[in-house]
Amino acid sequence: MAGSKSVVLAALVANGAIAVLKFLAFLLTGSPSMLSETYHSISDTGNQVFLLIGIRYSGKAPSRAHPFGYGKAQFFYSFLVSVLLFGIAGWESLKHGVEAIRSGHAASPGTVTLAGVTFDTVYVSVAVLLGAIAFETYAFVKANAELRRQMEAYGWANLVEAFRSTSDVTTLTAFTEDAIALGGAALALVGIVLTRVTGNHIYDAVAAALIGLLLMGFALALAWENKRLLLGESAPKELEADFQSIMRDHPGVTHVDRFRTMFVGPKGILVAADVSFDPELVTDDIDADISRIEEKLRARDDRVRFVYVEPEL
Template identity: 35%
Template sequence: MRQGQSAKVSGTSSDTKADRRTRVTVLVALAANLLIAAAKAVGGLIAGSPALLSEAAHSVADSLNEVFLLAALRRSRRPADRRHPFGYGKERFFWSLLAAVGIFVMGGCFSFFQGFEAFRDGARETTDGYVAGLIVLGVSFLAEGASLMRALHQVRRQGGRGGLRDPALRTVVAEDGTAVLGVTVAAVGMALHMATGQVAWEASASMVIGVLLVLVAYHLGREARDQLIGEAADPETAGRIREVLEAQPEIDSVEALFTMKTGLDKALVAARVDLVPGLDSERVEEVAVRIKRSVAHSVPEADQIFLDITDRPAEEARESPAATGERGGA
């Protein structure tokens, strides 16, 4: 006899304190990037500096991405409904993927274009306006650095590296860290151009900024992809779920355990378990309900819990492809 059992632990559409702090962090980064983008663009056009224009595109891309992240924070907290019975937690991962694409297209590609154009056009006759451009970069460094410090402070408040599980916060840290490094590279390229008269230094700086942005976009996009296609819960969470199941006196063995993240702090749990012999159907129903409540209480991340209960002999269950996690072939 096999009896499928499922349970749902209701989520909440209200913001957590961590979400509110993350929203403030994103808003601070957005305000800084909008002001910095305008200053870089004006300075870059006046000076005709490819490195400064690359940094302007970088800040514009960051600003757009922070709009995406704000949308993710708002939409991912909507409660489950008939159309999306597992909730909207993965909205967070989707908008983070769009942010990664924005960094690649608007930031990385434009920086490569500016560097290529500078190499093709050759040396500039004058570097008038470069001093003002360097001042703009200096102010940008301070603003980006302040935004990065706030983001890192938020990461520490959310448990250090564990805080980087939040794709919105992870993206802000990556953007601000890359921005600080990019501003430094642009300033060095402009300064060397002024000192030597060789535009190759500045063109190379634009290329380096493009490489940095592409690498960051690839990393963020890969993380979002893994989460969108159904990433398992972290090993610590899965281990706690297995411990709770194995501690139940009515469970003879846990034959298979599968988890999948359905949001930042939510996971779907599916387990195949064998019960001890001698339980009648009514008792099985009571035991299943109690086990699901135990898992939900002990592991708050377990938002959806499904139990596949069977009274088959343990030897037969262990040989089952479903029990071992194997998938049937064609």
């Protein structure tokens, strides 16, 4: 949880600073792609706030109304982030880019004087975007380090497997946002420079539209990943197989009957099973065996929080 929070805080600081700089650059240049990037960074900043709310809310202790805790709050707020990323930043960026393509609007050439030195406004945009890339790289490195740590801890072979298997949607969302932000800043930089060099508005306008499509595509992917967890996804097959093997191999267990798992939070797995025990075991022995099985399951994966074993004789 601490790793996820530090990732989100890093992204919040970076996106907040970048949003201000991009908006100032848009006011000076009128660049369509710079406006798209402003929408992007404002949306990202708001998204980090939602993720922090999710982290805080999910830390509440279990209650009568929520006996398995509030861990799924992170799934909900991450889903909300993906919807906002699609609805606000993605759609507005795409719409503005298409309008710029149709109208022929592009960044207005001009100059700006700072500290007695006069600059071409295109250099202002370039400087802001290079600064944005630096900020986003810092946030991305933080998110990537946390995701890599999880990959090593849980044995995921690559980013694709991590994307499909992780229950830490907060880190996943921050990682994805930072990656999109880097891609969007690079697109805007290329579009603005090409328009300035060639005098053709189309590059700046198309860059704005592409940024919108990029945001919308990744937002849909994030929404899909959050949906699986909101609906109560089970643990990965390989992990379930390990859990069942631990139960079957425990002395006194003759068979594992019905077996179920479900994520109840980023760091919470529910395990429930009907287990057949040796009929010669007495009640006290069965209770001790169930306790030892719980310990073994938690030793296998530290996300195991709730274990319910129904003994069958």
